[in-house]
Amino acid sequence: DIQMTQSPSSVSASVGDRVTITCRASQGISSWLAWYQQKPGKAPKLLIYAASSLQSGVPSRFSGSGSGTDFTLTISSLQPEDFATYYCQQANSFPLITFGQGTRLEIK
């Protein structure tokens, strides 16, 4: 099974900050990676697919990069509505997908 490890597990930041979250796969997954945002009590929302493609309707301050085993999600200028938990998901072995453990983004 492909394991996904996110870092950090939690991060505190302020509105306007630039934040980067990292996701590492236990083996190469090419660009088969997606990122989701989840707010408390809500379903996850797709942000990024194919490592760097922005889902329709997602603000351009979100961006993704990487390939192989190392990936990043960057929020260029944090907005109040961005405070949430973020998950990466590998799709290399689709439909047997796995998620990272999540990164909680908190207000400083």
Added chain:
Amino acid sequence: EVQLVESGGGLVQPGGSLRLSCAASGFTFSSYEMNWVRQAPGKGLEWVSYISSSGSTIYYADSVKGRFTISRDNAKNSLYLQMNSLRAEDTAVYYCARVPSGPLLDYWGQGTLVTVSS
């Protein structure tokens, strides 16, 4: 507007059974692959099961294999998850999620809570 609405969750004793449903609307259900994903309280996301658009191809996570059965009724625009031999560790919010043309989950339902406890 794409909508996925789960139902059927509740409190069940260990060893019991429950059937979850996911009602789809706003898209051609029969053309899309579907998944179930769960989230234990305070924990991360765990993929549970996948079904192809026709229902002919099915996969399960090892943690539920032999106990859970995924199915769909394209005439009723509905996805199902039959859960048997439930354990405390199956306690979670269960989400149904749609697969678009690529290997990702683009729309999710609001989830239904399953609690396994005596």
